[in-house]
Amino acid sequence: MQIEDTVRVGDAAASPAAPERHDFGRPAALSREHTRALAAAFDAFARLWAMQLTSKARLRSHITVDRVTLETYDEYVSTVPTTTTLILCTDDGSDDRAIIEFPVSTALQWIVRMLGGDAAHTLDTRALTPIEFALLRSLMDETLGHLRGSLGGLLSEKLAVSAVQYNAAFAQIVSAQDLVVVARFSMRLGDRTEAASIALPAAVLLERLTDTTSTPHAAPDPDVVRRHVEETPVELVLRLATRSMRPDEVLDLAVGDILSLPHGEDRPLDLAVGEHVVASAAVGANGARLACVVTSSDLPRTLAEETA
Incomplete structure (x- = not known):
């Protein structure tokens, strides 16, 4: 009986994994060239964002990029918390959209600190009041400016903060199966570490990125x-x-000494x-x-x- 059991375990371990479906209509991942360009841009943005939070929210901040991926919007929604802060950014004159996501408690902590308070303890998760959103919006307007500057011409200059949502399913910037470029960050805020993310529609972003990277650099005049x-x-x-x-x-020099040259x-x-x-x-x-x-x-x- 022991031999039979051993054979069965071995057979199960040796059996091949179940086949996975592959969608030939979408790329499996970002190209290496695009990944390097976007990682460098988001890394520059992370440094600017950390400096902004340190000065505006009076909170020692350090932000790093964990990874940059290409995924469907449904896949992105499944990875963010059920309740979170989603800052929606839109441009009425184009298809440019963006989501900047971070915990609601983190947003409340920034607001309390901007008002001069001390948010050392964990704040309750709740919707922002209109006054709180106005304060957060002024902060995120500057953050969005840093994002536009770091990504160069990949985002529209008219992209602006439009609303806040607390569930990614209701903050749909593209359809469920459309691709988005997602940058995930680790935010060390004082003694706490939080996760944040940015989602951008891939269609427009990658088209502009391809045009930028494929343009030959002009020879210096x-x-x-x-x-x-x-x-x-x-x-x-x-x-x-x-x-x-x-x-x-030299150490023994004193006033009145004469040096011959x-x-x-x-x-x-x-x-x-x-x-x-x-x-x-x-x-x-x-x-x-x-x-x-x-x-x-x-x-x-x-x-x-x-x-x-």
Whole structure:
């Protein structure tokens, strides 16, 4: 009997897994190039969002991106809490939509802290009052601005906060089987760690992202680069020949000490940019101001002719 049992267990372990359905009408995941571009953009947004919450909500914040995925709206809805804060962002003139999601207790904590209170304890989960939503909306308007800036031209400039919902099933920005790009974040707010997410319709976002990444980068114009270099301010220094000293000699310096420098009286001074000597000059005057008269150029002949 023991042998039969052993054989049955082995057979069950060796049996292949049940086949999974694959929808050839939708991509399995984001391409590697799109994933890198979106991860970098959301990472930049996470840093800006953390700084905003630290300053506006007076709450030490650290936000990191966990992952960026491509999934249907139904799949996204199944992963968020039943009751949560969903900030709906829309643009009446286009198909741009967005959801910024985080716990209701976190939203209430931000509001209490913006009003000068202390929300150290866990707050009850409830709907926001009109005044509370107005305060949260002003905060999320700035957050949405950070999101638009981080994603570049992937989001409409007219995308704005329009409403708040507490159940993802009622905050439907696309149909149930339409794809959305979902970015999930870990938010460390003081001593607490919360989860947050952002969902964006994939159709418009990926089309713009493809156009952006497929556009060849324009070759730099040599004349433009040269003009930028030539117009960059540099610090020009007129200096004597340097002398080396030991640290103990420097520490023993006192008022009235005389230091001899290895610079002859008839030798011109060095005219330098940083550590590079570019010319020799003699001390002169220009009205009531000190000046220098360039006596020779230390630039290579080819470079001097090129910059003339």
